[in-house]
Amino acid sequence: xxxxxxxxxxxxxxxxxxxxxxxxxxxxxxxxxxxxxxxxxxxxxxxxxxxxxxxxxxxxxxxxxxxxxxxxxxxxxxxxxxxxxxxxxxxxxxxxxxxxxxxxxxxxxxxxxxxxxxxxxxxxxxxxxxxxxxxxxxxxxxxxxxxxxxxxxxxxxxxxxxxxxxxxxxxxxxxxxxxxxxxxxxxxxxxxxxxxxxxxxxxxxxxxxxxxxxxxxxxxxxxxxxxxxxxxxxxxxxxxxxxxxxxxxxxxxxxxxxxxxxxxxxxxxxxxxxxxxxxxxxxxxxxxxxxxxxxxxxxxxxxxxxxxxxxxxxxxxxxxxxxxxxxxxxxxxxxxxxxxxxxxxxxxxxxxxxxxxxxxxxxxxxxxxxxxxx
Numbered sequence: 332x333x334x335x336x337x338x339x340x341x342x343x344x345x346x347x348x349x350x351x352x353x354x355x356x357x358x359x360x361x362x363x364x365x366x367x368x369x370x371x372x373x374x375x376x377x378x379x380x381x382x383x384x385x386x387x388x389x390x391x392x393x394x395x396x397x398x399x400x401x402x403x404x405x406x407x408x409x410x411x412x413x414x415x416x417x418x419x420x421x422x423x424x425x426x427x428x429x430x431x432x433x434x435x436x437x438x439x440x441x442x443x444x445x446x447x448x449x450x451x452x453x454x455x456x457x458x459x460x461x462x463x464x465x466x467x468x469x470x471x472x473x474x475x476x477x478x479x480x481x482x483x484x485x486x487x488x489x490x491x492x493x494x495x496x497x498x499x500x501x502x503x504x505x506x507x508x509x510x511x512x513x514x515x516x517x518x519x520x521x522x523x524x525x526x527x528x529x530x531x532x533x534x535x536x537x538x539x540x541x542x543x544x545x546x547x548x549x550x551x552x553x554x555x556x557x558x559x560x561x562x563x564x565x566x567x568x569x570x571x572x573x574x575x576x577x578x579x580x581x582x583x584x585x586x587x588x589x590x591x592x593x594x595x596x597x598x599x600x601x602x603x604x605x606x607x608x609x610x611x612x613x614x615x616x617x618x619x620x621x622x623x624x625x626x627x628x629x630x631x632x633x634x635x636x637x638x639x640x641x642x643x644x645x646x647x648x649x650x651x652x653x654x655x656x657x658x659x660x661x662x663x664x665x666x667x668x669x670x671x672x673x674x675x676x677x678x679x680x681x682x683x684x685x686x687x688x689x690x691x692x693x694x695x696x697x698x699x700x701x702x703x704x705x
Contacts, residue, residue, distance in 0.1 A: 380393070388434070391432070391434070391438065392438045392439055392440050393440075395429045395435075395438050395440035395441060396439075396440035396443075398425050398428070398429055399425075399426070399429060399440055399441070399444045401422075401425065402422045402425050402426055402444075403444075403447070405418050405419065405421070405422035406419065406422050406692065406695070409422065410695070411689050411690060411691050411695055411696075411697045412689065412705055413683055413687055413688075413689055413704055413705060415677075415690060420674075423673040423674065423690065423692065424673070424674050426661070426673065426692060427661070427672040427673055427674055429441065430661045430663065430670065431667055431670060431672065432667075433667065435663060436492050436493075436494065436499075436663040436664075437494065441663075442494065442499045444693075445471060445491055445492075445499055445500070445693055446499065446500065446504070447694075448692070448693040448694030448695075449470060449471070449491075449500055449504060449508070449693070449694055450504070450694075451694045452468045452470060452476070452508075452694040452695075452696070453504070453507045453508055453511070455468065455696055456468060456476055456478060456483070456508070456511045457507075457511055459478060459696075461478050461479055461480050462480060463480070463700060464479075464604070464698060464699050464700040464701060464703075465477055465478060465479045465600070465602075465604055465606075465631075465632075465698070465699045466478045466696055466697070466698050466699070467632065467634075467656065467691075467696060467697050467698075467699060468691075468694070468695070468696045469656070469658060469691035469692070469693065469694070469695055469696075470488065470508070470693065470694065471489070471491045471492070471500070471693055472487070472489075472491075472492075472523050472524075472658070472659060472661075472662045473486070473487050473518075473523070473524060473608075473610070473611075473634075473636060473658045473659040473662075474486065474487050474488050474489060475487070475608060475634050475656075475658070476488075476508070476511070476512060477606055478511075479600045479601075479602050479604065480602060481574070481576060481600060481601045481602060482513045482514075482571060482574050482576055482578075482600070482601075483511055483512050483513050484512060484513060484514045484515075484516065484578075484598065485508075485512040485514070485515050485516070486515075486516050486517075486518065486596070486608040486634065487516075487517060487518055487524040487525070487608070487610065488505075488508065488509070488512070488515055488526065488529050489522075489523070489524065489525060489526035489529055490502075490505050490526055490528075490529065492523075492662070492663035492664055493664065498526075502528065505526075505528075505529060505532075506532065509529065509532050509533060509536070509538075510536075512533075512538070513538055513571050513573055513574050513576075514533075514538055514539045514540075514541070514569065514571055514578070515529070515530065515533045515538065515539070515540045515541065516541045516542075516594070516596045516598070516608065517530070517540065517541065517542040517543075517546065517594070518543075518585075518593055518594050518595070518596070518608065518609070518610025518611065519543055519546070519587060519591055519592060519593040519594065519610050519611060520543065520545060520546045520547075520591070520592075521587075521591075521611065522664070523662050523664050523665075524610065524611070525542075525546065527547065527550070530542075530547070530552070530556070531552055534552055534555050534556075536573070537572055537573060538571075538573060539557055539569055539570070539571060539572075540555070540556045540557065541556070541557045541558075541559065541569065541580070541582075541594075541596070542556055542557075542558065542594070543558070543561070543592040543593070543594050544558045544592070545592050557569065559580065559582045560582065561582050561583070561584035561592070561594065562581075562582065562584065563581070563583050563584060563620035563623075563624075564581060564620070564623070564624075564627050564628075565581060565582075566579050566580070566581055566599075567579075567580050567581070567582065568580070576601060578598065578599075578600075578601075579598070579599040580596060580597070580598050580599075581596070581597035581598075581628070582594050582595075582596060583595035583596070583597060583620060583621075583624070584617070584620070585609070585610065585612045585614065585617055586612070586613075586614035586616075586617055587610070587611040587612065587613050587614070588613060588614060589614065591611075593609075593610045593611055593612055593614075594610065595607065595608070595609050595610060595612055596608055597624070597628060597630070599628075604631050604632075604699075604701070605628055605629060605630050605631050605632075606630075606631060606632050606633075606634070607624075607630055607632070607633045607634065607635075607650055607652070608633075608634040608635075609633065609634065609635040609636055609639055609646070610636070611636050611659070612635070612636065612639055612646070613636070613638075613639060618645060618649065621645075621646060621649035621650070622645070622648075622649045623649065624649050624650050624651075625648075625649060625650055625651030630650045630651060630652040630653070631652065631653050631654065631699065631701060632652055632653065632654045632655075632656060632699055633647065633650050633652040633654075633655050633656070634656045634658050635647075635655060635656075635657060635658065636657075636658060636659040637657040637658060637659050637660055637671045637675070637676055637679065638659075638671060638679070640679045640680065644680075644685070644686065647686050652686065653687070653701065653704070654687050654688065654689065654699060654704060655680065655686050655687070655688035655689075656688065656689060656690075656691060656697070657676045657679075657680065657688060657690065658691075659671060660672065660673055660676070661673070661693075673690060673692070676688070676690060687704050
């Protein structure tokens with residue numbers, strides 16, 4: 332009896348072992364098949380998220396992405412011009428709405444938007460052949476690149492707003508910007524206008540960096556930076572060794588509030604065009620020289636911090652430019668109340684009849700042709 336029972340259990344054990352062996356063989360075959368041929372298989376479509384219950388940050392980021400994607404489409408078909416149509420005005424208001432939120436700088440959608448806008452600008456700077464006038468790109472904040480037939484110059488170039496991992500625009504991307512520019516002008520020492528790595532990279536390429544004397548005084552490269560005398564109406568020469576050009580520059584002695592040195596550069600190109608960038612100019616006493624700039628120089632374009640209108644647009648009445656490009660909007664390091672929106676510029680600057688003006692967002696360009704504003 333016990334022998335029969337033992338034989339029965341032995342038969343069951345053998346059958347089980349055979350089954351398990353087949354299972355193992357099948358699994359090994361499938362693993363090998365996936366490893367060898369998996370690249371040829373159709374990958375499953377990622378699941379589309381259809382609700383965000385309990386995920387507020389995810390919801391806002393997705394909404395920002397959808398909004399900014401529409402903005403990209405709208406501004407592509409409605410580029411900067413003196414007459415800002417309804418579609419473009421709505422697109423700029425959509426940007427303001429996205430960026431005027433406490434966590435906006437942390438949103439991947441916002442960071443991606445800035446990166447894409449700067450990539451677009453880089454491509455334009457690299458490929459645009461300027462034969463007349465000048466092409467002006469706004470990068471981030473109050474950063475500008477101006478390209479003429481003879482050379483290219485930049486104001487307050489830096490790597491964008493800060494994130495938990497550093498600045499949003501990486502060095503590789505900004506290297507491509509720097510490679511296209513022949514000289515860098517820095518208005519003042521605030522971090523949204525300066526970038527130590529950017530300045531050192533310019534210097535390493537034998538390209539001049541011009542700044543107020545109180546910037547990076549404790550750094551080893553300080554002696555390589557040019558610090559022209561801050562004197563209104565006095566034309567000084569800046570040598571561009573890479574281009575073989577001597578540039579006419581006036582370093583107007585501006586200030587932000589009472590004590591911060593703020594260079595207001597007036598640059599005249601070999602083509603005879605004159606450009607001004609105001610940095611963060613905001614000091615009543617400086618009207619002593621601002622009121623008289625237009626008496627000596629014929630200014631083509633002023634790139635001004637957007638709140639520098641003063642009563643009755645006094646700053647612009649002093650410079651008397653043919654065109655205003657307002658700047659410093661949507662600086663993500665500013666608090667919401669001072670994160671200047673695009674929608675406020677029409678309130679400040681009016682209809683453009685007294686002083687024509689054009690609005691650029693991150694990465695956009697405008698071709699300035701004297702006597703042919705559009």
